[in-house]
Amino acid sequence: MALSDKRRRLFERNITLQYVIGSLMWGRFFIPVLALFYIASQVSLEQFAIIMAVFALSTLVLEIPTGVLADLLGRKKTLLISRFMYIIEIVILAFFNGFWPFLIAKIISGIGVSMSSGTGSALLYDTLKRLRRTDEHKKIAGTALFISSISMAFVFIVGAYLFSLNPKLPAYASLPLIIIGFLLTFFLKEPYEPHVSLSMRSSLHHLKKSIQYFMQKPYLRYLAFFTLAVGATTSMLLSLSSAYFTAVAIPFGALGIVSFIFTMASAYSAKWAHVFEERFGEMRSLVFTQILLIISVALLALMLPYWGALFFLGVSLVQGFFGIVTGDYVNRHITTSHRATMISINNMFDNIGIAVLFPLLGYAIKVYSTGTALALYTGFLIVYCICLAFYRRTFTYRQRPLITCE
Numbered sequence: 001m002a003l004s005d006k007r008r009r010l011f012e013r014n015i016t017l018q019y020v021i022g023s024l025m026w027g028r029f030f031i032p033v034l035a036l037f038y039i040a041s042q043v044s045l046e047q048f049a050i051i052m053a054v055f056a057l058s059t060l061v062l063e064i065p066t067g068v069l070a071d072l073l074g075r076k077k078t079l080l081i082s083r084f085m086y087i088i089e090i091v092i093l094a095f096f097n098g099f100w101p102f103l104i105a106k107i108i109s110g111i112g113v114s115m116s117s118g119t120g121s122a123l124l125y126d127t128l129k130r131l132r133r134t135d136e137h138k139k140i141a142g143t144a145l146f147i148s149s150i151s152m153a154f155v156f157i158v159g160a161y162l163f164s165l166n167p168k169l170p171a172y173a174s175l176p177l178i179i180i181g182f183l184l185t186f187f188l189k190e191p192y193e194p195h196v197s198l199s200m201r202s203s204l205h206h207l208k209k210s211i212q213y214f215m216q217k218p219y220l221r222y223l224a225f226f227t228l229a230v231g232a233t234t235s236m237l238l239s240l241s242s243a244y245f246t247a248v249a250i251p252f253g254a255l256g257i258v259s260f261i262f263t264m265a266s267a268y269s270a271k272w273a274h275v276f277e278e279r280f281g282e283m284r285s286l287v288f289t290q291i292l293l294i295i296s297v298a299l300l301a302l303m304l305p306y307w308g309a310l311f312f313l314g315v316s317l318v319q320g321f322f323g324i325v326t327g328d329y330v331n332r333h334i335t336t337s338h339r340a341t342m343i344s345i346n347n348m349f350d351n352i353g354i355a356v357l358f359p360l361l362g363y364a365i366k367v368y369s370t371g372t373a374l375a376l377y378t379g380f381l382i383v384y385c386i387c388l389a390f391y392r393r394t395f396t397y398r399q400r401p402l403i404t405c406e
Helices: 005-024 029-041 045-073 075-094 101-116 118-132 134-163 169-187 198-214 218-239 241-247 252-271 273-280 282-300 307-332 336-365 368-390
Strands: none
Touching: 005 118, 005 134, 005 169, 029 045, 029 134, 029 169, 029 252, 045 075, 045 101, 045 118, 045 198, 045 273, 045 336, 075 101, 075 118, 075 169, 101 118, 118 134, 118 307, 118 336, 134 169, 134 252, 134 273, 134 307, 198 218, 198 336, 218 241, 218 282, 218 307, 218 336, 218 368, 241 252, 241 307, 252 273, 252 307, 273 282, 273 307, 282 307, 282 368, 307 336, 336 368
C-alpha cells in the first residue's frame, strides 16, 4: 500500500532523528579515557575488567527478553525506557565513586543496552521497509554511524581535556546530551504496530518461534559465532585503549587526539562499508575482517613505544565495517515481526564473548603483561577463526532469505 505524503514525511523524519539521536547518545565524554576514568573513580584495572564482564553478562541475560519486548511492546517505547536507563547510569558515574556504585551503574547500563540492542536497528530497517528503500540500508546505516562517530570524535578531544581538569567533568558534560537524546526519542514514528499484545504467554510463544527460526538457519548461527569473536574483541580492545596508549608512552595530553584519529577511521570505515562490501562480496568481506583483526592484535602485542598505538587503526577499521555489514546481513534474513528479537540473539553472542573473554584477558594482563596477554589472545583468535571457517563449509548459503518466522 502506498504511503500518504504525511506518513512518508514522518517515516523519513525517523531517518533524520536516527542521525541526530545517535550523535547525542554517543556524546559520552568519558569514553576516550574510560579505563582511566574508572581508575580515577577508585576502581582498579582488575575491578574495571570485572565490571565490564558483569555489564556484558547483564546485557547477555536480558538480550533476548528485551528483543521480545521490542517486538511486542514497540520499538519506540522500548528505546524510551532504554535511554532513560542511560540517564540513571551517568548520574551514578558523575556523583559516586568506588567499585559497587560503578558496578550498579553498569548493570543499569546493561539493561539499557539490552533494550536498545537490535531495537534501533530494527526501527531503522522497518522504516526503510515502509519507504521501500531497504536496498539503501547499508548506506544509511553507515551514514548514521559515520555521523555518530564524527560527533564522538570531537567529544573525545574535549573529554580528554575535561578529564585533565577534573576526572568527573566528562560525566557531568555527558548528562545534558543524553537527556536531549532521550527527549527526541518521543518524536520517532513506529513503522509497524505490534501485531500481538504483550503478555507472558505471547512473549514465551514469540521467543520460542524466534529460537526455532535461529536454530533452523545455519547462516544466522555462523554470523552469531562470527560476532562472538570479532564484536567482542573490538569492544574489549577499545575499552582498554586509554590504558594501552599510556603503556606505550603516549602522552596523556595526546589521548584525545589519538582517540579522535581512530574514531574518524572507524567512521569512514562505516560510511564506505557498503561500497567495499558490494565490490568484494559477502564472504570475502567477512574473511578480510577476521584477517585484519588478527594482524592488528598481533601487532598490538609487540607493545612498541609510541608506534604501538598506530596498530589500533586496524581495530577501528574493523569496528566500523563489522557493525554495518553484519547488521545488514542479519536484517536481510529475518522478518519484521521478529526482527528485534533475532538481532538481539545475534548481539547476545557479542556479550557472551565479552563476559567470557574480558575477565580472562584482564587476568592475563595482571599475571603476565599486556603484551603477553595480547599475544596469547592472538593465538586464540587464529584458532577460533580457523574453526569458524570449517563450520562455514558445513552448509550452503543462499543469498535470499529462505523462510519467514511468521
